[in-house]
Amino acid sequence: MKNRIREYRIKNGDITQEELAKRVGVSRQTIIYIENGKFNPSVKLALKLAKALNCKVEDLFELEEGD
Amino acid sequence: MHVNPWFILITIGGFIFPLMRVLGLLKDLDERELIIDQISGNFTLFFIVFSAMFCIILNLELKGDALLLFILAPLIIKSTIFISLTYPKDLIISYLGRITGSLLILFALLSHGFSTEGLIESIPGIIILILSEFSKRFRFLGIIFFILFLLLFYFFFRNGVKLGLLITFIILSAPLISLGVISLKGEE
Numbered sequence: 001m002k003n004r005i006r007e008y009r010i011k012n013g014d015i016t017q018e019e020l021a022k023r024v025g026v027s028r029q030t031i032i033y034i035e036n037g038k039f040n041p042s043v044k045l046a047l048k049l050a051k052a053l054n055c056k057v058e059d060l061f062e063l064e065e066g067d
Numbered sequence: 068m069h070v071n072p073w074f075i076l077i078t079i080g081g082f083i084f085p086l087m088r089v090l091g092l093l094k095d096l097d098e099r100e101l102i103i104d105q106i107s108g109n110f111t112l113f114f115i116v117f118s119a120m121f122c123i124i125l126n127l128e129l130k131g132d133a134l135l136l137f138i139l140a141p142l143i144i145k146s147t148i149f150i151s152l153t154y155p156k157d158l159i160i161s162y163l164g165r166i167t168g169s170l171l172i173l174f175a176l177l178s179h180g181f182s183t184e185g186l187i188e189s190i191p192g193i194i195i196l197i198l199s200e201f202s203k204r205f206r207f208l209g210i211i212f213f214i215l216f217l218l219l220f221y222f223f224f225r226n227g228v229k230l231g232l233l234i235t236f237i238i239l240s241a242p243l244i245s246l247g248v249i250s251l252k253g254e255e
Contacts, residue, residue, distance in 0.1 A: 026097035029155055039099050 002062045005035045008053040015053075024048040081142035100153055107148035111141045133234070140237040147241040151249060157203050159249050164199020167242040168192045191215070195246075202250040209250025216243045 009015045017035070021028040024045065033039035034049075041049065050057045087093040096104060115137060122129060129136070150162055171192030179185035195215070202208040223236045 027100065027153075029153065030097050030099040032155075033099060042098055045098060 001037065001040055001067055002064055003034065003037065004060055004062075005031070005049065005053070008055055008060060012053055020049070020052060023052040078138065078142065081146060103149055103152045106152065107145045110148055111145040114144055115141055136234045136237070139234060143238045144241050147245050151245045156249055156252065160199050160203050160246060163242045163246050163249075164195055164202075167239065167246075168194075168196035168199065171195065171239075195243075199246065202246070206251055209247045212243050212247035212250060216240055216247065219243065 005020075009017070009020060015023075017031045018028045021031045024031075025048070026045065030039065034041055046057050046061060050060050053060065084093060088095055118136065118140070121127075127133075147163065151159055154162070169192065172189045173192075175188035175192065176185050179188060195212075198208055198211055202212070219236060219239055223232045
C-alpha cells in the first residue's frame with residue numbers, strides 16, 4: 001500500500017515523525033515503518049493520521065496493484 | 068528453600084514492564100508493538116514446546132537448575148525478539164549489547180571478585196560492550212558477534228551437552244545472534 005504521509009507532514013508545517021507519532025499516540029518507529037510501507041495501520045490509526053495531517057484517509061493511502 | 072537471587076532479578080525484569088502497563092504506570096504498546104509482542108510470544112512458545120519434546124525424546128530428567136531452562140530461556144528469548152523487532156537499530160544494539168556485556172562482567176566479578184581470574188573472565192563482556200558501540204557505525208563488525216556465538220558453542224559443548232551450560236548458552240546466544248543480525252542489517 002502506497003502512502004503520502006511524508007508529503008503531508010511537510011505540507012503541514014514540516015511536522016517531524018516524532019511530533020506526528022505523539023499526536024496519534026504511537027511510537028516514532030511505528031510512523032517510520034508506516035511511511036516506508038513496512039507496516040499497514042489499522043483503520044483507526046489511519047483515521048487518526050488523516051485527522052492529524054488535515055486530510056482524508058484516501059489522500060494519505062492508496063492501494064497498489066496486487067494488494 | 069534457597070532461591071538464587073539472579074533468578075528472582077531476571078524474573079522480575081521479565082514481568083516488570085507488562086505489570087507497569089497493566090497498572091497504567093507505563094504507556095501501552097501501540098498496534099505495531101502489540102503485533103510484535105504476539106510474534107515474540109509465539110516464537111517463545113515454539114521454543115518451550117520443542118525444548119520439552121527434546122527432553123522427553125532424550126528421556127532427560129530435569130532437576131534443580133535445569134528447570135530454570137524453562138523459565139529463564141523463554142524470558143530472554145521473548146525479550147530479545149521483542150526488542151529486536153520494535154526499536155531502531157542503534158537503540159537495539161545499545162540495549163542488547165550493554166545489558167549482555169554488563170551482565171557477563173557482573174557475573175565474572177561476582178564469581179571471582181576483582182582478581183586476575185575475574186578480570187580475565189570479564190574480557191568477553193568487555194569485548195561485547197566495545198563491539199556493540201562500534202558496530203553501530205561499522206556494520207561489518209556484526210560478523211564478530213557470530214564468531215563469538217560459534218566460540219561460545221564450541222567452549223560450552225566441546226565435552227558434551229550439560230543442562231546447566233545449555234541454560235547459560237541460550238541466555239547468551241540469543242542476544243549475540245540478534246546483535247549480529249541487527250548490526251549487519253542496513254539502515255531502515
